[in-house]
Amino acid sequence: MGDMGDPPKKKRLVSLCVGCGNQIHDQYILRVSPDLEWHAACLKCAECSQYLDESCTCFVRDGKTYCKRDYIRLYGIKCAKCNIGFSKNDFVMRARSKVYHIECFRCVACSRQLIPGDEFALREDGLFCRADHDVVERASLGSGDPLSPLHPARPLQMAAEPISARQPALRPHVHKQPEKTTRVRTVLNEKQLHTLRTCYNANPRPDALMKEQLVEMTGLSPRVIRVWFQNKRCKDKKKSILMKQLQQQQPNDKTNIQGMTGTPMVAASPERHDGGIQANPVEVQSYQPPWKVLSDFALQSDIDQPAFQQLVRANRPGRRLSF
Structure with a gap:
């Protein structure tokens, strides 16, 4: 019963030194990318025997390790005329x-x-x-x-x-088999599309400041925003060219768009309409309210007096006043 409760023990993987081929039992292991492991005493330059640890750069060529100085001296690019290497400032x-x-x-x-x-x-x-x-x-x-x-x-x-x-x-060329590159496709959500389309309708060619604001508003990279606007302008241009071609290809000056056939018409200059419709003359009367009399009543008399009330009743539509 006691054995069943004990957790299973994991086997420790054995590391082999690339330099001497023996197992590594040291406390520290020097690992060289991608999966090469060494004893600390075995990892040294094949030319000058300098020990290579985490404080220096290690180069591997044809199974041999080199320090940076010897690797550049042996395999670095040299001048085709004087056969001397280049410094980083040349x-x-x-x-x-x-x-x-x-x-x-x-x-x-x-x-x-x-x-x-x-x-x-x-x-x-x-x-x-x-x-x-x-x-x-x-x-x-x-x-x-x-x-x-x-x-x-x-x-x-x-x-x-x-x-x-x-x-x-x-840098020295490393011959590799050509690998097929995979393009990363960015998928935009509805909010991002709405923001980009709104800006495009206002200005199809935004300046750098507007693009920076779009980066903050949408969370997209500047490259994605630039490519989106380029593609949008290209699509609209193709659409416009296609519409012009369709209009030019229709015979007999007929236009056929999505199953709807019509004849294009041109608006002429406006003309005077002399129709035969007879209309009865309308009598138009003008009426000017007696503002002076109303003003006098408001300044000199009380609006509750019978004279003012008579004036208001007389001023209703359908009745005439005579002074």
Whole structure:
């Protein structure tokens, strides 16, 4: 009975050191992403034997571990001219897959530094400015070595602006199988749609301030709001073009929209209506109330006096007063 009440004991997973292959019984385990585990004494640089712990960066290449300095020295991108690496503050020039220091980006024939906007050609023996490239091409043609499909003329390139050596494009490439990306679709609720549509009806192209207010009101990201307005304008434009095309394609100037057929009409200028309807003349009489007499009664007499009451009764519709 006592055994049935005891909770089952979980087996402790055994960790194996990648460096020596033995089990790790130490209190601390050094784990390298994604699932590599090491003894603290086994994790060190394969070049300089520096111990790699949580205070430094560890790089793994071909099953070997390196410190940051040796990894950049061995596998980092280097200048194609001087074969020296780049610091994080350097600006570099690119020619296809090769990278150069700005001062190393020169023509190998005339040593002229190539600046952004200059045309150049990248040949097997280095960079050539356009003038020297043309000289080399003419010399190869004059030597009886015509250009063939196997050795076509090298296309000229235009030098671009220098870029920072810290950009991700300059990091060592890791070849991976292309993965299918999944687009994240944002679903809007009724309140968000109502807010966006109300703003769109007032202004289809809101400014930055209005977009910031929409972000606060709807809780959506600025990108989602920008894309929604772009899609809405595109849909309305397509709808307008489709309506115009439908109106132009209908024969005999007839318009047929959703099963309703009608003939378009144009409003003319207004004309005087001289109908044959005979109407009896109406006698219109004007009546001006005796305001002066009423004013005199109000200022000089009591409104309960018989004379004032007689004046009020005489002023009722259907009766005339004579003074």
